[in-house]
Amino acid sequence: MNIDHHLDAATIIAYTAGTLDEAFSFVAASHLSWCPTCRETARQAALIGGEFLGELEGTKISEGCRNQTLSMIDTATLHRFPNSPPARGEVPNPLARLLGGVALADLKWKRKAPGLALFDLPLSAASHGRLFLMRIAPGKAMPEHGHGGEEITLILSGAYNDKFGRFAKGDVADLDEDVEHQPIVEKDFACVCLVATEAPTRFKSWPARLIQPLIGI
Amino acid sequence: MPALASDMLNKEKSLDRQREDQIARRLILNIAKNLDKQAFSTLFDLQAPRLKSFMMRRGASPEQAEDLVQEAMISVWTKAGLYNPDKGSVLTWVFTIAKNLRIDRIRKEASMPLTELIDYDAPSDELGNDEMLMRRQESQQVARALTEIPSEQKQVLMLSFVEDMPQMEIARRLGLPLGTVKSRMRLAYIRLRKTLESPN
Ligand SMILES: [Zn+2]
Numbered sequence: 071m072n073i074d075h076h077l078d079a080a081t082i083i084a085y086t087a088g089t090l091d092e093a094f095s096f097v098a099a100s101h102l103s104w105c106p107t108c109r110e111t112a113r114q115a116a117l118i119g120g121e122f123l124g125e126l127e128g129t130k131i132s133e134g135c136r137n138q139t140l141s142m143i144d145t146a147t148l149h150r151f152p153n154s155p156p157a158r159g160e161v162p163n164p165l166a167r168l169l170g171g172v173a174l175a176d177l178k179w180k181r182k183a184p185g186l187a188l189f190d191l192p193l194s195a196a197s198h199g200r201l202f203l204m205r206i207a208p209g210k211a212m213p214e215h216g217h218g219g220e221e222i223t224l225i226l227s228g229a230y231n232d233k234f235g236r237f238a239k240g241d242v243a244d245l246d247e248d249v250e251h252q253p254i255v256e257k258d259f260a261c262v263c264l265v266a267t268e269a270p271t272r273f274k275s276w277p278a279r280l281i282q283p284l285i286g287i
Numbered sequence: 288m289p290a291l292a293s294d295m296l297n298k299e300k301s302l303d304r305q306r307e308d309q310i311a312r313r314l315i316l317n318i319a320k321n322l323d324k325q326a327f328s329t330l331f332d333l334q335a336p337r338l339k340s341f342m343m344r345r346g347a348s349p350e351q352a353e354d355l356v357q358e359a360m361i362s363v364w365t366k367a368g369l370y371n372p373d374k375g376s377v378l379t380w381v382f383t384i385a386k387n388l389r390i391d392r393i394r395k396e397a398s399m400p401l402t403e404l405i406d407y408d409a410p411s412d413e414l415g416n417d418e419m420l421m422r423r424q425e426s427q428q429v430a431r432a433l434t435e436i437p438s439e440q441k442q443v444l445m446l447s448f449v450e451d452m453p454q455m456e457i458a459r460r461l462g463l464p465l466g467t468v469k470s471r472m473r474l475a476y477i478r479l480r481k482t483l484e485s486p487n
Contacts, residue, residue, distance in 0.1 A: 080470075083447060087451075089447050091453070114480060117426070118429060118444055119383065120429075121430055121433060122448045123378050123381065123382045128335075136331065136332075146364055194393075196394050197394075
């Protein structure tokens with residue numbers, strides 16, 4: 071996989087600090103599992119956390135807590151790696167686990183508009199985001215849209231082009247909220263993406279705003 | 288304090304921490320290989336108090352903080368075999384464990400706990416000998432980078448890593464546009480990477 075478009079360093083910092091919303095963390099983790107470059111960035115960012123932890127003055131631990139912890143290790147079960155990671159393939163490991171091994175083609179996609187289908191992924195109640203798969207037919211243009219909120223998109227298959235270049239498998243579009251763009255899917259294959267959004271996406275142009283309720287994203 | 292003296296003090300502190308990290312690495316190795324309880328109790332005394340401060344900074348009461356410390360330290364015991372010295376200091380690893388524990392508590396009902404997700408996603412990339420040596424010096428370099436970046440950049444990092452604040456909340460707290468918060472993070476990271484990649 072040849073990855074040209076990476077996560078924003080600010081996103082990786084928030085991810086390693088643990089402050090990125092669940093939906094965004096999921097997409098970030100998915101890209102990281104495919105991308106050694108961003109993995110190295112994440113590794114370096116995590117060092118900051120270790121450093122800050124090291125700078126803190128300690129607070130006394132009660133005898134009770136200490137004794138209890140030391141006695142609990144007798145019965146603690148040692149951690150093992152999960153047996154067999156899903157086969158390397160069409161989706162990154164975190165997603166493969168979430169889908170329970172179901173192939174993308176076999177999901178119950180919801181058609182939202184001609185050429186556009188969505189599949190929502192579950193999040194915990196604590197999340198303020200939304201996580202979904204999006205499938206756009208070959209040659210289709212997404213309506214031009216600003217985000218009115220943050221959005222991270224990971225390409226799982228197919229490819230699209232917009233003013234930022236060509237986005238294909240493994241590439242991630244980690245865009246600032248004020249960015250507007252109009253992705254156009256290449257004509258040979260459908261493009262499937264994993265998307266995290268904050269608020270519901272608000273499309274910019276008025277025809278697009280008309281489409282929005284229709285397609286429900 | 289004159290700049291030079293504070294510089295020296297910082298250097299001394301980070302050398303102390305480097306020594307501490309060497310000790311911690313040995314302890315972890317012993318736990319992983321021999322299930323050495325003595326090593327664990329030494330490691331507990333070394334790290335639990337800081338971890339408690341850390342949890343309290345993130346808004347936990349002293350009792351909650353001790354609960355979390357207990358849980359985090361037990362994870363250190365059960366996951367000692369997964370610690371990869373090439374990835375960073377023991378404190379960095381402990382930070383990651385503690386952070387993930389907290390997130391998992393928030394996302395209790397999530398279908399996939401984050402801790403598992405991360406274990407999965409951490410294939411270690413192959414390293415040469417030089418690189419491994421360089422990484423042993425890293426905690427010192429990170430400390431240096433953090434004293435060298437402008438305080439406004441250090442502040443957003445502190446608010447993220449210690450105070451547990453999302454970017455949006457930092458922006459609100461500091462009265463800045465979100466974009467400014469992000470660009471401060473980016474600049475801080477660029478400096479950190481430069482420091483890590485430049486030979487001493
Ligand atoms: Zn990347």
